[in-house]
Amino acid sequence: MRGLMQDYPLTVDSIFRRTEAHYADRLLVSAGPVPIRTTYGAWAERTRRLGGVLDTLGVSADGRVGTFAWNSTRHLELYFAVPGTGRVLHTLNIRLFPEQLTYIANHAGDEVVFVDRSLLGLLAPLLPTMPGVHHVVVMDDLGPQNPAALPEITTAQVHDYEDLLAAAEPVDFHVTDENQAAAMCYTSGTTGNPKGVVYSHRSTWLHSLTATTASVAGVTDADVVLPIVPMFHANAWGLAHAAPMVGAAIAFPGADMSPAGLLRLMQAEHVTLAAGVPTIWQGVLPLLDGVDLPDLRMVLCGGSAVPQALSEAYRRATGLPITQAWGMTETHPIATTGSIPARNLDDGDDALARRRSRQGTAVPGVELRIVEPGTTEALPWDDEASGELQVRSPWAASAYYNPDEGVTLAAEDGWMQTGDVAAIDSFGSVRLVDRTKDLVKSGGEWISSVELENEIMAHPEVAEAAVIGVAHPKWDERPVAFVVRKPGSEITAEDVLEHLRTRVAKWWLPDAVEFIDEVPKTSVGKFSKKDLRLRYSDYRLDT
Template sequence: MDSTMMDLPLTLDPLFERAETLFADKELVTATATGIERTNYGRWAERTRLLGGALDDLGISASGRVATFAWNTDRHLELYFAAPCSGRVLHTLNIRLFAEQVTYIANHAEDEVIFADRSLLPLLWPLVDTMSTVRHVVVMDDSGGGDAAPEIPDDSRIIDYEDLISAASPASFRVASETQAASMCYTSGTTGEPKGVVYSHRSTYLHTLAAMLVDSAGVCESDVIMPVVPMFHANAWGLAHAAVAAGAKLVNPGPNLAPKPLAELIETERVTVAAGVPTIWMGVLGELEGRDVSSLRAIPCGGSAVPKALSEGYREAVGLPILQAWGMTETSPLCSIAHIRSGQQGLDDDAKADLRTTVGTILPTVEFRICEPDTTNELPRDGESSGELHVRGPYVTGSYYNRPDAADSFTEDGWLRTGDVATCDPNGYIRLVDRTKDLIKSGGEWISSAEVENEIMSHPKVAEAAVVAVASERWMERPMACVVPVEGETITHDELIEYLTPRMARWWLPSATRIIDEVPKTSTGKFSKKTLRDRFADLVVE
C-alpha cells in the first residue's frame, strides 16, 4: 500500500526561499579587515540570485564545479546557495592545504571557476596554471582597499566579483532531483591523496534538519550562530545551512580567528551558538574574563577530542561547558553530540564532566555499531569492549568521488569504516578511544594516545600535548609525550610522570617527553601526529 503523501524532492531551493521571504530583515554579520559589515537575508537573497545568473553568464556547465577559496563571509554564503540552487556543485577548497594538494583537488574535481578572497590570492594565483580545467578566477575584494591589499594580476581570467553580479540578471532557482550533487568537500589527506565526498541536495537537506534538532545543535530562529569552523571544512559543520533554514542571525568571523576578536564578537553580537575546534577554544578561554557572554547557550566543539580540563575550564569561567560533537567529512558531518541525558542529570559534577569527554549519543538520523577489527562482528555496548566505529545513514557517503580504492573504507555490508576506535556504554554514550592509526601497541597491548593526552592536558602547566609512538628496543613501541608548556612555565619529564602515575596504568606512562613550541596542526586544526612521528622517527627508547 502506498501513502497519500506528496512526493516532493528534498532540495535546497525551498530553504533558500524560506529565508528570502520570511526572514528578509534578519541580520548577516561579517567581520572584515576594516570592521564589521552588516546585511540581511533580503539583500543576501537578491545578490545570491544575481550570482546564479552570473554563473550562467560565465558559461559554467549544468553540473559544473564552482570552487571557493575563501573565509567565512556573507559572500561565501551567497556561493553556498547560488551554486547548488542553480544546478551546479559548490566545491569548497581548503585554503590550508599544501599547494600540491590544492592543485590535485582542483584538477580531480574538475573545477571550472574559483571564487577567491583577495587576501588569499597570493596563495592561489601561483597555482592557477597547474589547474587544467579552471577558466575563471573571480576575486572577492575583502581588503577594504588599503595599501596592504594584495595586487591583482593583470590577466583576462580574473574577474571582479561585484562587477560580475552587477551585470547579471537574477536567476530562478528550481532543482528537480534531490539526488543531484549539491556540493563536494575533500578530506584533509593526512595519509595519501585527499578523497572527495559529494553531498546531494537530499543529504544536505536532511543534515540541515538534523542540526536543528533539539538534541543536536538545536539551531532555531532566535539563535545567533557563529561558525568559527571554516566554511571549507565539512560545510561549516552544517551550521551555515541550518542558520539560513531557521532564519537565525549569522555571524561570520572572517579572516581574523585570533582569540581576542572572537571573544569580542561573542560579546558584542550576543552570540548564542559558537562552534569551533579545541585549539580555537583553548585560546578564547583566556579572553573571556570580564566579558558578558551570558548570551551563549552552546559551544559545540569537534575535529578532535575535547580535553576534560578545557571543557571544565569553560564551565568554571562562563558556566557553560564545551559541547563535544563528532562527525567526519564523510558524514556531512554531525553524527553524535554529548548532551547529558535526563537520566544522568543527577550525577555529580565530576561524573558529568567524564560524560562530556565522550562524543555523546548518536543522532536519530544515523546508525552506528562497534565491531571487531576488520570484521562486521558487533561488540557489546558495555563501556569496555573497544573496536572500530562504523556508521551509516542518509547523509553518510557510500563512496568517494572517482576513487577506485574507495571500497577499502567500507564494509562488505555497506557501512562506513570511520577509522575511529570506540566503546559504547549501556546508556549509548560513545567514547572515542583513538584513531586506528594513532593507537600505540606496546608489548602486544594497546595504549590510547588520546586518553594519555587528555590526562597530560589537565596538568596546570600544560597548554597543549600530543602523544605518539616511538620505537622501543624492548616493547616495539612506547608512548612519547610532546608537550607545549603554558607561557612562562617549565615542566620536566619526571614532573609529568609524577602527575600521571595515579591517573593511569604504569605501562601507559610516556617513556619520554619532548618540550616543543607548538603541536603541529592539520589543515582543519587537528593535531598532526604524522608530523610528530616523522620528526621523531629516529628516536629509540628502552
C-alpha cells in the same frame, strides 16, 4: 501499500526559498577590514543574481565551482547559488599544501574559482597547474584602504565579484532531483591524497534539519550563530545551511581568527551559539577572565576529542561546559553530540564531567556500531569492548569520488568505516579511544594516545600535549609524550609522569616526555600526529 504523500524533493534551493520568504529581516554580519551588515532579504537578492553570474561565465550544467575564501556573507551567497542552479559547490581548503590544492582542484574538475582578495596571493601561483580553471572571480574583502595590485594571471580570465553581480539578472532556482550532487569537500589528506566526499541535496537537507533539533544544536530564529569552523571544513559542520533554514542570524569572523577578535565578535553581536575546534577554544580561554557572555547558550566543539580539563574550564568561566560533537567530512559531518544539563552543576561532580568528556549519542538519523577491524561482527555496548566505529545514515558517504585504487569506505555490508576506535556504553554514549593509525601497540596490547593526551592536558601547567608511538626493540612500540608548557611554567618530565601515575595504568606511562614549542596542526586545526611522527622519525628508545 504505499503512502499517499507528495513527492517533494529535499533540495538546497527549498531551504533558500524558505529563508527568503520568512526571514528577510534577520541579520547577517561579516567581520573584517570591510565589515558587512546585511539581511537575509538583501542576501537572497544577491544570491539570485549570483546564479545569473554562473550562467554568464558559462559554467556547465553540473560544473564544479571552487571557493577559496574565509567565512563570510559572500561565501554564503555561493553556498546557495551554486547548488541552486544545479552546479556543485567545491570548497577549497585554504590551508592545504600547494600540491594538495592542485590535486583536489584538478581531481574535482573545477571550472571557476571564487577567491577572497586577501587569499589571492596564495592561489594565483597555483593557477597554471589547474588547467581546467577558466575563470577567477575576486571577492574584495580588503577594501580601498588596503590597495594591492592583482597578480598577473594568464591562465584564466579574472573578474571582480561585485561588477559581475551588478551586471547580472536574478534567476529562479529549481532543482528537481534531490539525489543530485550539491557540494564537494575533500578530506585533509592525513594519509595519502585528499579524498573527495560528494554531498547530495537530500543529505544536506536532512542533516540541516537534524542540526536544528534540540537533541543536536537546537538552532532557531532566536539564535545568533558564530561558525568559527571554516566553511571549507565539511560545510562549517552544517551550520551554513541549518542557520538559514530556521532564520538564525549569523556572525561570520572573516579572516580574523585571533582569540581576541573572536571574543569581540561574540560580545558585539550577542552570539548565542559558537562552533570551533579545541585549539580555538584553548586560545580563547585565557581571555575569558572577567568577561560576560550572557547570551551564549552553547559552545560546540568537534574535530578531535575535547579534553575534560578544557570543558570544565569553560564551565567555570562561562557557566557552560563545552558540548562535544563527533563526525567526519564523510558524515556531513555531525554524527553524535553530547548534550548534558549544563548550568548550576556542582564543581565536584566528577561523574557528569567525565560524561561530558565523551562524544555523546548518535543524533537522530544516525546508527552506530563498533566492530573488530576487518569484520562486520558487532561488539557489545558495555563501555569495555572497543572496536572500529562504523556508521550508517542518510548523510553518511557510501564511497569517495573517483578514489585511488584500493581506497574503500564501505564495509562488506554497506556500513561506513570511520577509522576511529571507540567504546559505547549501555546508553549508546560513544567514547573515542583513538584513530586506528594513532593507537600505540605495546607488547601486543593497545594504548590510547587520546586518553593519555587528555590526562596530560588536565595538568594546570600544560597547554598542549600529543602522544605518538615510537619503535621499541622489546615492546614493538612505546608512547612518547610531546608537551607544550603554559607561559611561565617550569614543569618537568617527572612532574608529568607523577601527574599520570594515579590516572592511567602503569604500563601506559610514556617512556619519555619531550617539551616542544607547539604541537603541529592540520589544515583544520587538529593535532597532526603525521607531522609529529615525521619530525621525530629518528627518535630512538632504549630497552
